[in-house]
Amino acid sequence: MNRKQYIEFAERRAKRTSSVKNCIWAFVTGGLICVIGQLLFFVYSTFMKDEKGAYSLVSVTLVFLAGLFTGLGLFDKLANLAGAGTLVPITGFANAVASPAIEGKSEGYIKGVATQMFVIAGPVIVYGSASSVIYGIIYYIYMMIAGNI
Amino acid sequence: MKTQIIKYKNVFLNQTAAVVGSKEREGPLGEKFDSFCEDDRFGQDTWEKSETEMVKRTLESLIAKSKYDWNDIDLMAGGDLLDQCIATSHAVNNNGIPYLGLYGACSTAAEGLIIGSAFVEKGMVVSTVASSHFCSAERQYRFPLEYGSQRTPTAQNTVTGCGSFLLSQNKSNVKITEAVVGKIQDNGISDANNMGAAMATAAIDTLTRYLKNSEKSLEDFDVIATGDLGHEGFELAKEYAKSTGLILGDNFIDCGMMIYDLDTQDVQSGGSGCGCSASVFAADICPRIADGELKNVLLIGTGALLSPKSIIQNKIIPSVAHLVCFERY
Numbered sequence: 001m002n003r004k005q006y007i008e009f010a011e012r013r014a015k016r017t018s019s020v021k022n023c024i025w026a027f028v029t030g031g032l033i034c035v036i037g038q039l040l041f042f043v044y045s046t047f048m049k050d051e052k053g054a055y056s057l058v059s060v061t062l063v064f065l066a067g068l069f070t071g072l073g074l075f076d077k078l079a080n081l082a083g084a085g086t087l088v089p090i091t092g093f094a095n096a097v098a099s100p101a102i103e104g105k106s107e108g109y110i111k112g113v114a115t116q117m118f119v120i121a122g123p124v125i126v127y128g129s130a131s132s133v134i135y136g137i138i139y140y141i142y143m144m145i146a147g148n149i
Numbered sequence: 150m151k152t153q154i155i156k157y158k159n160v161f162l163n164q165t166a167a168v169v170g171s172k173e174r175e176g177p178l179g180e181k182f183d184s185f186c187e188d189d190r191f192g193q194d195t196w197e198k199s200e201t202e203m204v205k206r207t208l209e210s211l212i213a214k215s216k217y218d219w220n221d222i223d224l225m226a227g228g229d230l231l232d233q234c235i236a237t238s239h240a241v242n243n244n245g246i247p248y249l250g251l252y253g254a255c256s257t258a259a260e261g262l263i264i265g266s267a268f269v270e271k272g273m274v275v276s277t278v279a280s281s282h283f284c285s286a287e288r289q290y291r292f293p294l295e296y297g298s299q300r301t302p303t304a305q306n307t308v309t310g311c312g313s314f315l316l317s318q319n320k321s322n323v324k325i326t327e328a329v330v331g332k333i334q335d336n337g338i339s340d341a342n343n344m345g346a347a348m349a350t351a352a353i354d355t356l357t358r359y360l361k362n363s364e365k366s367l368e369d370f371d372v373i374a375t376g377d378l379g380h381e382g383f384e385l386a387k388e389y390a391k392s393t394g395l396i397l398g399d400n401f402i403d404c405g406m407m408i409y410d411l412d413t414q415d416v417q418s419g420g421s422g423c424g425c426s427a428s429v430f431a432a433d434i435c436p437r438i439a440d441g442e443l444k445n446v447l448l449i450g451t452g453a454l455l456s457p458k459s460i461i462q463n464k465i466i467p468s469v470a471h472l473v474c475f476e477r478y
Contacts, residue, residue, distance in 0.1 A: 001392050007337040010346035010385060015302040070295045079297025080415075086297050099295035103288060106195035120296065 022083055029085025037062055037089075059090055066094035071102060096120040153362040155328040160266040161478065162323040162439075163315045165431035166211035168203050170283065170309025172416075173428065176409045181432040182310075183210045189284060189309050197231060200282035200311075204229070204240035207311040208278060215315050217274065222246050222315075226265050227278030228257045229423055230286050230307070237278060246276075255281075255348075255377045256331070258312060258427035259450025259471035263328040266473075269316045280311035281422030290341070290457055303381045304342040305421035308408055312427025314435075320478065322439040327363070327474035331355045333454070333467045341453075341460045345382020345405075345418055348451040351470040352378060353390045355449055359472050360395075370400055371443040374434060375470070376426035376450040377405035379419035404429035426450050438477050446475040 001009065037058050044054040066086075069075040075095050079086040086092055100119045104112030118125065167182045174185035184206060186192075191202035204227075212219060225244070228251035229236040241248050253260035261277030268275050284294055286307040292298045316325070334351040352375045360366065367373070378386055383403040390397050404426040405419035430448060437443045451470045459466075 001389065003337045006350065006389070009388075010338060010343065010349075013385065013388075014343055014346070014381065017302060073295060076295050076297045080299070082297075083299055092297065095295070095297050099293040099297075102295055103293040106197070120292070 026082070026084035026088070029082035030088055031085075033062070033085065033089045033091055062090050063094040066091035067098045070095050070098040075099075093121060093124065096124075153329065153358055155263065155267075155330070157266045157270055157325055157327065159318045160269045160316055160325040161319060161321040162325060162435060162475070163217075163317055163319060163321050164211055164215035165312065165314050165435045166207050166214060167310060167312045167428040167431035168207040168210060169311075169424070169428055170203075172283070172306075172414065173308060173310050173408055173420075176414065178408055178429065178433050181436070182428065183207070183214075183432070189282070196282060196284040196288060197236065200229065200231065200236040200280060200285050201239040203282065203309070203311045204237055204278060204280045207280070207313045208240065208244075208276070211276065211313040211315055217315065219244055219246065221274055222276050223273035224249065224265070224268050224275045225278070226251055226261050226268075226275060227280075227313075228252050228261070229280045229282075230254065231289060236280055236282070236285070240278075251279075253423075253450070253469065253471070254452035254454050255421055255423055255425060256450035256452030256469055256471050257423040258314075258430065259376065259448055259473050260452075262314060262316070262325060262448070262473045263330060263471055265314070265316050266325050266328065269318060272318060274315070274317040276313060276315050278311065278313040279423040279427035281307050281309070281424035283307045283309045283422075286422060290460070300417050301342045302417055303340075303345065303379075304417045305344055305377065305379045305405060305419055306409065306416035307422040308377075308405075308420040308425040308428065310408075310422075310424030310428035312424060312429075312431035314431060322441070322478055323435055324476045324478040325473060326476050327359075327472075329355050329359045329472040331469040331471045333469055335465055335467050337465060339460075339463055339465045341455055341466070343381065344421060344453040344455075344466065345379040346385050347382075347453050347466040348378055348468040348470065349382045349386035349389055351468040352386050352449050352451050353393065353395065355470040355472050356390075356447075357393065357395060359447075365445075367395075367398065367400070370445045370447050372434060373397070373401045373447040373449065374407075374426070374429070375401075375403045375405075376448070376452070377419070377421040378403045378451055379405045379417075379421060380411055381418040382451075383419075407433070421453075435475070438475055441477060444477040448473045448475065
């Protein structure tokens with residue numbers, strides 16, 4: 001068995017989880033989180049007239065809950081069951097920031113917590129910001145051209 | 150190459166000790182370990198210190214169980230998975246014993262026995278140790294513990310465990326007679342979630358070299374145990390061996406599959422880490438040789454020599470497997 005054959009052999013027999021099952025399950029669990037978000041919106045919007053403010057408050061609440069669950073050591077257990085359902089919504093992002101921050105405590109608040117906090121979320125923030133700038137430029141040019149016509 | 154098999158004339162295993170974490174305690178070998186820690190923290194505030202404390206407790210247990218005192222030990226050889234082997238070097242720094250730090254990834258236990266035995270041949274009393282801790286390894290190689298990541302079914306669970314061995318020329322029931330130092334194998338696997346596949350060929354290569362140059366055959370051994378191939382690597386190794394004409398029977402087992410109950414414990418393909426083969430041999434297999442239940446045993450300590458950087462850079466995982474032959478005396 002040569003190298004190429006071995007890699008193929010190993011990859012072929014490696015067990016995989018079912019993508020279809022994972023996707024459906026992620027849809028259900030992720031959807032449930034979104035339902036909670038929607039319920040929160042209904043509650044908040046009965047108390048405040050500002051719809052945008054209510055939406056922001058929903059995000060803040062979900063981020064807070066994900067952070068709290070991470071700190072209590074429950075989020076990873078939940079994510080183990082839920083899969084991408086907890087990863088994709090804003091809860092996954094909160095967990096990605098909170099978990100390295102908690103663990104960084106052993107290296108202190110500066111070299112640990114603050115330095116390690118964005119180890120996982122860093123790329124999302126960097127490329128998220130960068131792509132929004134690019135999108136902004138394209139939008140600006142489009143509006144300039146469309147406005148002239 | 151002239152020497153394929155290293156032969157030892159006068160090396161005896163005098164004592165073993167193993168300390169593990171809670172998951173290992175809940176596994177099939179749970180009762181056999183000297184002690185365990187319920188929360189895996191071993192009373193410390195960082196995971197690195199926890200691993201150091203686990204190594205300390207193992208060594209204390211080893212000395213307490215043996216007829217020896219710290220002053221009798223001429224050399225300590227050991228290692229772990231943490232950057233630059235800090236868990237072991239911190240654990241042995243107060244003992245005042247000459248120390249050799251080892252790194253062979255998960256093959257460290259076998260590497261320690263091979264090197265330790267060479268010093269014993271010169272008349273020294275040697276203690277070897279190998280450890281790994283799930284939480285400190287997770288931090289270093291993968292994600293934070295509280296991060297909600299998913300693992301593939303081929304991934305392995307780092308064993309929280311430490312095994313230690315005391316070797317000397319003083320006669321005991323267990324003798325170390327032969328060893329084969331593994332060659333680095335590069336079979337093209339670069340997936341850190343499939344280390345079993347990376348190590349499988351190394352295990353078979355070392356075993357084949359041993360059988361080719363030895364008078365013994367597969368049937369002469371009660372147990373041929375690989376270090377930590379896990380279920381995936383173990384099955385792969387058997388199939389790979391078959392393709393080379395080597396048919397492995399029921400005496401072929403894997404420490405990574407023995408330490409956990411793969412059906413009920415959430416450990417994917419099984420255990421891995423320096424502490425896997427170290428604690429299984431120290432707590433289960435070596436005592437069984439001493440009791441006379443097993444007579445001839447081979448340990449094939451497998452190691453995936455990856456680093457956090459090499460994985461990010463998509464480098465292939467170089468693997469190695471060292472063989473140690475135990476005999477009932």
